[in-house]
Amino acid sequence: MRARTDWTAHLVLGLGVVLFALPVWLVFAGATQSAGAINRGDLSLIPNLGGLSEFWRVLTIGTGKDGAEPVWHMLMISAGMALAIAVGKIVISVLSAYAVVFFRFPFRRIAFWTIFITLMLPVEVRIIPTYAVMADFGLINTFTGLTMPLIASATATLLFRQVFVAIPDALVEAARMDGAGPLRFLWDIVLPVSGANVAALFVILFVYGWNQYLWPLLVATTPRLDTIVIGIVQLISAGDVMTPWNEMMAMAVLAVIPPVIVVVAMQHWFVKGLTEGEK
Amino acid sequence: MKRRSLLAGAAALAAASPRISLAAAGKTRVVFWHAMNGALGAELNKLIARFNASQATAEVVPVFKGGYPETLTAAIAAWRAHQAPHIAQIFDVGTGSMVAAGPAVTDVWKLVKDTGVAIDAKNYIPSVRGYYTLADGRMASMPFNSSTVVMWYNKDAFEKAGLDPAKPPATWPEVVKAAEVLKSKNAAKYACTTSWPAWVHFEQFSAVQNVPFASEADGFKGLGAKLEINAPAFVSNLQRLLDMSKAGTFKYAGRDNTPDPIFYSGQAAITFNSSGILGDLKKSAKFKWGNAFLPYDPAVIKTPLNSIIGGASLWAMTAPHRTPAEYKAVAEFFAFLGQPAQDAEWSRTTGYVPVTFGGYNLLKSQNYYTQNPGTELPIQQLTRGHVTENSKGIRLGQMPQIRVIIEEEWEKALQGQQNAKQALDVAVQRGNTVLRQFERAVKG
């Protein structure tokens, strides 16, 4: 049966796209215009084609003059950080969830709840004591220091716990009869089954790590470790000098491209992954 | 134990990653955390390069740390972790906390005493250095980037309204009249607006009119200071602004620098803002503009005094194992900043006011001011009259919170919930609570 064009759907979805894409289009257009014009409110929706070179300039030279790194360097730091956080979180969460679900050991419940409550106090609030701990370990201004505190949290552990609990008993019995130990079972059965969820979590955790601001700002004591979000926010002036709006917007556009690529690439597995978790 | 080895492994990994390059062989390294972004940062780097090239023993390494609040948080966190930078650029409203920081900082006067480097407070313009001195005049931190408030006005709008663009209003009653004319002739969408509401109309107002903002010499003399912003002078000023709002001649457009674009876009004919926006205006404004002294209230004072500075200063921080050579390098950098040529260059390229008489005179002799109209006005306003207890600056803890309290009560008054007297009475009561709490926390 040939479906008629669903006008309502297109209307609603089209409206949705306008609502959500428009603000970001504004950033793209603004990046090509002059900072002075934007400062007095003459921001136009239509990009100035002559200003497209701003993206390349910002990417290669950066805002350069004030000792900041060029944008491609900041993008790499952000990518490295987001990757390390996403991978780190997934790895330790898989291990913890597996232990808590598939075994019984003393203080199991306490261990789980200890991990669980990390959801409840964000980094901003515990930032000064965390900084002191990092300093004690000599991890200030290092890549490790940048990523480690952000790996300790519970969303992934929770999700994996749900997935692991739902694995059919039959699979476990079969593995035991085959003589497979718990680690073999994890590697051969559990991980493949959770593949879709891993992809889904990867997207969420990557974006989370990518958009961090306050912690990287404190830990990076030289521009060498500046992330792209730091680079953007640093351009927003507090009043002593005009914010270079076009540079900031160009950076913002470049900053959003890698996570968008990740979101889009993973979209297929992403939706599928969460579906599997729902069952 | 598993944890130790994991973290030890991490530490080893960290050690393997490339670190900050050590300063050139033999040079004492001085780390300087600052909040100068964009073009300001570029100028700062040039200044630091000049210092590094001028001598062979010290090397200053600049690190951009974000905005002023983040820089202060970072400096505190670092100090508590025994990793403080040598120099930190702290904004004016953080001065109260820094003066109370005890062993965490080394005051300039102490640096001079310990290292023998010559820094004479008398070389510095009193109203510029005053904000950062102790009650007895000794310098605590080094003034660095300072600006003050001036009145900015749209000359095209003035012409359209039939007002003389060369004769901007000098007193508040004149401002009220001019605003009415501007409104009646439709010369601009808003006759008058302001940026930084609390800074301009309370802190600066108190200095220029010589009325105390707080007791204990605006807090310089002790932590027991109480706010006095509900005195009649302040009440009548706020009431005047509220009345203008009702009459449609004054537009309250938000806090801090949020209202800036209104003037740049030409929608407001008169505004009050930092003297430092000159550069912005040149790039953004499409109209003829001018600046003028902050208006005064002739009912309160006949000859207005100096305004006070805003901006940031440089603090020398301590750390365990910091050597005398490092402190000497810091002192030498501070002294370098005060050399007339350096001070003048910094002022010329950034739009901040010169901090020394040497710098100011050098710029005058170079005809910089005659060639650049509007640039001398702020410094003239800063050197006007004589500095009193009320025009030295403000030394109160949690100053950002006090500004927010004033602005919150003002906004409530604008919404018709209270009049000026009520607003300021509440502000004083709330502000004093904050001050008492700061006092308790610092005294221990």
Place this chain on the structure above:
Amino acid sequence: MERRTIFPGRLLPILLVLPQLALTIVFFLFPAGEAMWSSLTQVDAFGLHTQFVGLGNFAGLFSDPRYLHTIWRTAVFCASVTVLSLAVALALAVFADREIRGRGWYRTMLIWPYAVAPAVSAVLWVFLMNPQVGLFGRWLNGTALHWDYAINGGQAMLLVIIAAAWKQVSYNFIFFLAGLQSIPRTVVEAARMDGAKGWRRFRTITLPLLMPTTFFLIIVDLVYAAFDTFATIMALTQGGPGKATETLVVKVYRDGVINLDLGGSSAQSVVLMVAIITLTALQFRFLGQRRVD
């Protein structure tokens, strides 16, 4: 909520859970413990003078009617952001679930705003909605609405709610989409053949089956609104006018980072933490219940 089939052994699981536990203890429990201790003290910014005040900070908070107003305001803000972003996301997900051309493209366009950094989207809203220079705000200012959120508290609250909800719609959209796709087509077909029309079908079949997802998202959105929105609010209104848009997290940031009142802001963080623990306990209970079907 447990498994029946498990593996024997005690050493292995302890080793497996140790990495995360270690990180949690070092980077969470220890700093959180310090923050909680801090809430019982009055301390200066540099930690030079610490005065134990017991529950004094908390007493000060709860005896201040302004703080109680802020709690109420935060509750209103969180509820509004949650309801708004859920409703919009659900509507979009329902339509994106249909068999229409280009639905892949629609989905992509609606998912990716999730990646925009909060600081950036906050600035964007200013450029759109500022009454004097915003693209859209300028026009609104001229209408009978007199759009001016620097003076009008109600408008300010409306603006921050919309800006905060906007950011979260993508996240909700993804989960709703997944939830909708896991509803077996057979169930939907059966209902259609029974004669149930679109809206009735939605109400009696789809919505109940989506309840687990919805409930989960409610909790996540409430946590987001309570914690992750301060950058948005600071960029738009700084908590004003008056205190019209000051939520608990704005106050925590302002008191802690800007005013350096570590004792007071720690106490506020503890209050927030207790509230969130309660909410997340609910979430956990919910996630457990979902398995039962």
